Amino acid sequence: MINIIIALPKIEDARGIRSILLKNGFHVTGVCATGAQALSQINGLNDGIMICGYKLHDMMYSELHDCLPAGFDMLLMASRRAMNDCFDNNIVCLPMPFKVHDLIDTVSMMSRTMMRRQKKAKQKPKERSAEETKLIKEAKELLMSRNNMTEEEAYRYLQKCSMDSGTGLTETAQMALAMFH
DSSP: OOOEEEEOSSHHHHHHHHHHHHHTTOOEEEEESSHHHHHHHHTTOOEEEEEEESBOSSOBHHHHHHHSOTEEEEEEEEOHHHHGGGTTSSEEEEESSOOHHHHHHHHHHHHHHHHHHHHHHHHSOOOOOHHHHHHHHHHHHHHHHHHOOOHHHHHHHHHHHHHHHTOOHHHHHHHHHHHHO
């Protein structure tokens, strides 16, 4: 589920966009008329799509874009003339007036891109801290000395125990050290 926040100067327009998106299966997290309200609705969210107009009551789209967390993408809805200065800054633009299917297609494309990015991030292995690396090394050394294993065998043994028990490698190393000390 992708978080979508709509920030337009006329709240009625924002509600109309929300209604269109809801009818087409999207989840709209919030609707507002100012940049400050949009930023407060983003609070606590890691990622999503900010749909906004060129100028809100309290800030320009560019100021709002600069305040967005890294996981948020922006869809700017503005006249073609106003959009001329927003190219090359990682903002998706939708010229006004627009057709409903153009809005749906654009939000769908942005959602798919965001889901691919999320999936890639989940597949990326997590970096271990120096303390976690030290624990694993100590457990390997213990297994190597007590069970006459090579370093690779000790590591594979810890990995297998970790998978079999459903615990992380660091936790498995801690358990091995606790059992043998």
